[in-house]
Amino acid sequence: MGGLVKGLATTLKYLRRPRATVDYPAKERPYPERFRGLHILDRDAEGLERCVGCELCAAACPVHCITVEAAENPVGAPYSAGERYAWRYEIDLLRCIFCGYCEEACPEDAIQLTPRHDLLSNKREDFLVGKDWLTVPRQ
Amino acid sequence: MITLTIDGKTVSVEPGTLLVEAARAAGRDIPVYCYHPKLAPAGACRMCLVEIEKMPKLQTACTTPVSEGMAVHTTTARVKEAQHGVLELLLINHPLDCPICDKGGECDLQDFTLRYGPPSSRFLDGKIHRKKALDCPPFLVIDEERCILCQRCVRYEDEILHERNIVLIERGSHMTIGTEGRDDYGGYYSGNNTELCPVGALTSRPYRFKSRPWDLKMTPTICTQCSLHCNVRADVRHGDLMRLMIHDNPQVDGGWLCDRGRYAIGDAKAAERLSHPLVRGGEVSWDIALAEVQNALEAGPVAGLGGGRLTNEAAAAFKQICGTVDWRVGRQTYARVPGVAEATPSDLSEADVIVLVDTCPMEEAPILDLRIRHHKRVIDVGPVPGMRVGPAERVVCAPDGVAEALRGLDLSAAKHPVVVWNGRGELVEAIRALGAPVLMVHEVANARGAHDAGLETEGDILAACAEGKIHTLWLAGANPLRSYPADVRAALEKVPVLIVSDLYPTEVTELATIVLPVAGPFERAGTFTNLGGLTQTAAAVVAPRGLSDERIFQRLRPAAQPAKDLPARRSFQGGNLLVRPHLWSGGGNTRFDRTLEAARTALATVRVHPSQGLAAGTHVMINDVHEAVVAVDPGLHPAVVVVPDRTFAGLGADARLRAVVPA
Ligand code: SF4
Ligand code: SF4
Ligand code: SF4
Numbered sequence A: 001m002g003g004l005v006k007g008l009a010t011t012l013k014y015l016r017r018p019r020a021t022v023d024y025p026a027k028e029r030p031y032p033e034r035f036r037g038l039h040i041l042d043r044d045a046e047g048l049e050r051c052v053g054c055e056l057c058a059a060a061c062p063v064h065c066i067t068v069e070a071a072e073n074p075v076g077a078p079y080s081a082g083e084r085y086a087w088r089y090e091i092d093l094l095r096c097i098f099c100g101y102c103e104e105a106c107p108e109d110a111i112q113l114t115p116r117h118d119l120l121s122n123k124r125e126d127f128l129v130g131k132d133w134l135t136v137p138r139q
Numbered sequence B: 001m002i003t004l005t006i007d008g009k010t011v012s013v014e015p016g017t018l019l020v021e022a023a024r025a026a027g028r029d030i031p032v033y034c035y036h037p038k039l040a041p042a043g044a045c046r047m048c049l050v051e052i053e054k055m056p057k058l059q060t061a062c063t064t065p066v067s068e069g070m071a072v073h074t075t076t077a078r079v080k081e082a083q084h085g086v087l088e089l090l091l092i093n094h095p096l097d098c099p100i101c102d103k104g105g106e107c108d109l110q111d112f113t114l115r116y117g118p119p120s121s122r123f124l125d126g127k128i129h130r131k132k133a134l135d136c137p138p139f140l141v142i143d144e145e146r147c148i149l150c151q152r153c154v155r156y157e158d159e160i161l162h163e164r165n166i167v168l169i170e171r172g173s174h175m176t177i178g179t180e181g182r183d184d185y186g187g188y189y190s191g192n193n194t195e196l197c198p199v200g201a202l203t204s205r206p207y208r209f210k211s212r213p214w215d216l217k218m219t220p221t222i223c224t225q226c227s228l229h230c231n232v233r234a235d236v237r238h239g240d241l242m243r244l245m246i247h248d249n250p251q252v253d254g255g256w257l258c259d260r261g262r263y264a265i266g267d268a269k270a271a272e273r274l275s276h277p278l279v280r281g282g283e284v285s286w287d288i289a290l291a292e293v294q295n296a297l298e299a300g301p302v303a304g305l306g307g308g309r310l311t312n313e314a315a316a317a318f319k320q321i322c323g324t325v326d327w328r329v330g331r332q333t334y335a336r337v338p339g340v341a342e343a344t345p346s347d348l349s350e351a352d353v354i355v356l357v358d359t360c361p362m363e364e365a366p367i368l369d370l371r372i373r374h375h376k377r378v379i380d381v382g383p384v385p386g387m388r389v390g391p392a393e394r395v396v397c398a399p400d401g402v403a404e405a406l407r408g409l410d411l412s413a414a415k416h417p418v419v420v421w422n423g424r425g426e427l428v429e430a431i432r433a434l435g436a437p438v439l440m441v442h443e444v445a446n447a448r449g450a451h452d453a454g455l456e457t458e459g460d461i462l463a464a465c466a467e468g469k470i471h472t473l474w475l476a477g478a479n480p481l482r483s484y485p486a487d488v489r490a491a492l493e494k495v496p497v498l499i500v501s502d503l504y505p506t507e508v509t510e511l512a513t514i515v516l517p518v519a520g521p522f523e524r525a526g527t528f529t530n531l532g533g534l535t536q537t538a539a540a541v542v543a544p545r546g547l548s549d550e551r552i553f554q555r556l557r558p559a560a561q562p563a564k565d566l567p568a569r570r571s572f573q574g575g576n577l578l579v580r581p582h583l584w585s586g587g588g589n590t591r592f593d594r595t596l597e598a599a600r601t602a603l604a605t606v607r608v609h610p611s612q613g614l615a616a617g618t619h620v621m622i623n624d625v626h627e628a629v630v631a632v633d634p635g636l637h638p639a640v641v642v643v644p645d646r647t648f649a650g651l652g653a654d655a656r657l658r659a660v661v662p663a
């Protein structure tokens, strides 16, 4: 009987305290700025893709979940600054371990891990993301 | 033998060995840029400096021959300081664009900087900027900023090619490499430069940005674009062939590749490639198509043409299935000269006299020409010059006077003569009389293998078709409408069942009753026999589209009634319009290869003697149908006119030339 009272008292005490969870997805908890979550492919100040398709991220990736194929920038309408761009850039997010090595390897600061972390879908192919998903929109 | 110590390790090497090589034998790698085992030492880059006891200054290991008792050190503080210095200076104006450079991952400047270089640069001023991504058609791309002026390319052009397509231009800090007096490369061997260049200054257009070395699965195999069969390394990514690289075989290629071998690989993915068997124009399954083939094989006299492009195994199977088969569907009649010793490519390097019998090795087996062009004594017999680069004694004769001209040669003083011939025309007797070993250059890649497999008939299969004596004709990788010296469309139309196995829709698949799509080069394994009689294995490095020829033949039973009593072979002697091989005009699949457009521009050219009075650049009509541009060649016999092989389908010896008056 004493135990029951004690337990109920604890419950009542916690009822008055602020909630530990948030009402996700309506509300989101702020993540540390340097949290290694989902990737983006960034653009430079001129709005061009930073990625030049060098494949160093793919080489650094310990689980080989990045596939890059490069090509020559079209004359007059380049995707990136310089001669080369990635026409194909794919990450298999289910395989990714979010180690951040790709970000570290990138000489152009193109691939970046953001605090975004919501990796949700009930279809497997949705986790194989390409350039359209990764590249940040033009400002 | 000379004994010396390198970093305390004792090695014995031949006298005259250079220190770099001795160090390699001792298991010590000395970094080099300008040194290359196939080029003469230059001592241009100073990367290979080493310390030798009793010598006050550091020495270049690439120019110093070994001597008895020498004590060499490659890792002392002085050597390291020198290596730091050289690399720091090389990087002063280097653009460091490794991320966009095709050499990245296999670049000596990256590797040596990591292994021997200073950790950082002390240079704060701006770099000198030069031209980048400079196209040097058809295949090279030059980046002047990346060049470290090792001069490997320049020396290769000079020592190996004798062509000087790439030279040093400007002086001092403005010095760079480039072409002299033209914008394009102008030769057939540009690709080797991309492998010789230790950095990314010379890269290639077809491989540009396609892959990284660590992506590639590398398999040794052979090139089957011509009958020499140079050894290559096939680099595959995501199941597609990305590039071919040198895979040195001293007996065959001597460590070089020609541009056709290296770059004519872009056709495999061509959209027009046949994907399904066709019977009377309709797509059918393989089972139905092969059942139709089997019926056709049993319905009447059967003959096969082609086989010179098949593997030895498939050629033997072709013979077994069709019974009467001939690989000769072009101008070549002989694969060997009976009763005469056969020479090999290595014999050319040792020969003191080489006789070219109306043959142009540079167009017909380009890498073979690299063994010929530096020779002091080449006798070049025929109406058309066969020797393009290097000195030759020309014996000019009329097209039908070659045998006569050969009879006028005396090779008795020569110790090791070699005769080179492409098997065209009736010259067997005259060549045998020369009494020298003969190296045959073939029109199709595996002519020698097909000959050995017995794919030759006494009579003329196409003439038999014209006479209605053949019920089923099988063309295996052959297109007589493009390769035969006369128009044989009527003969092919007369055949009740025409079976064509090929990769592409061509002039003959249009006429065919049954079309079988087959696996292309690099898609099927098997052996090939080269012009020197060497049999080598080709590997299947990518997945086939279609069945391999061999698999098709394996699924059939031999023909009930191989064709017999064929009419005699025709001879195509006479006439002054000569159709001669051109590297980019050859048959096969190159015409479906879009990556070769730039190389093909020179094709519609006719060569004439100055005495014909046509100025270079004049437009002419051939047979009033084909338009071509005139090039003047004083080396020709005055009466002849030369057009490149297969550019103009079905052009016979009776073709005429008419100058077009400019509008
Ligand atoms: S975070 Fe790590 S595992 Fe994920 S893609 Fe980058 S390198 Fe690969
Ligand atoms: S993201 Fe960076 S490392 Fe990856 S290919 Fe692009 S530029 Fe290279
Ligand atoms: S040549 Fe070598 S060091 Fe220079 S940019 Fe290319 S990969 Fe980098």
Ligand code: SF4
Pocket: B146, B147, B148, B149, B150, B151, B152, B153, B154, B177, B196, B197, B198, B199, B201, B202
């Ligand atoms: S282009 Fe390459 S091979 Fe030629 S000199 Fe420059 S670095 Fe050497």
Ligand code: FES
Pocket: B031, B032, B033, B034, B035, B042, B043, B044, B045, B046, B047, B048, B049, B060, B061, B062, B063
């Ligand atoms: S390798 Fe010896 S000087 Fe260049």
